[in-house]
Amino acid sequence: GKVLQVPGGVGRNIAEGISRLLVPPLPPPVLATIVGDDAAGSFLLKELRLLRLDLSLVEQWQDFATPCVVAVFDDSHEL
Numbered sequence: 001g002k003v004l005q006v007p008g009g010v011g012r013n014i015a016e017g018i019s020r021l022l023v024p025p026l027p028p029p030v031l032a033t034i035v036g037d038d039a040a041g042s043f044l045l046k047e048l049r050l051l052r053l054d055l056s057l058v059e060q061w062q063d064f065a066t067p068c069v070v071a072v073f074d075d076s077h078e079l
Contacts (some may be wrong), residue, residue, distance in 0.1 A: 008069070009033075009049040020053045032057035040066035 015031040022029060031053050035041030044066060048055055050058050073079060 002062070005043060007044050009044075009067075012048065015053055023048055025026070028052045028054045028061055030054040034059050034064060035056055036064040036066035037062045038066055040068050 011031065011033055012049070015029050018029040031048065035044050035058070041064075043058055045055075045060065048058065071079060
């Protein structure tokens, strides 16, 4: 088997969709969120920086765990 890590979250997904619709010269959408100072938060920040988003309201907090969801699929791609 294999493990895949993909960025997500409702707010992140909506911000990405809006950023794809608002092309320059329109400004990028602003994402306001908090992530933890953990591996998941660092991964999410790295992925967010690849998108056309204003991340000025994104904070990384110590002693805060970034929420994660795990989905396990069988060989026929069923949950």
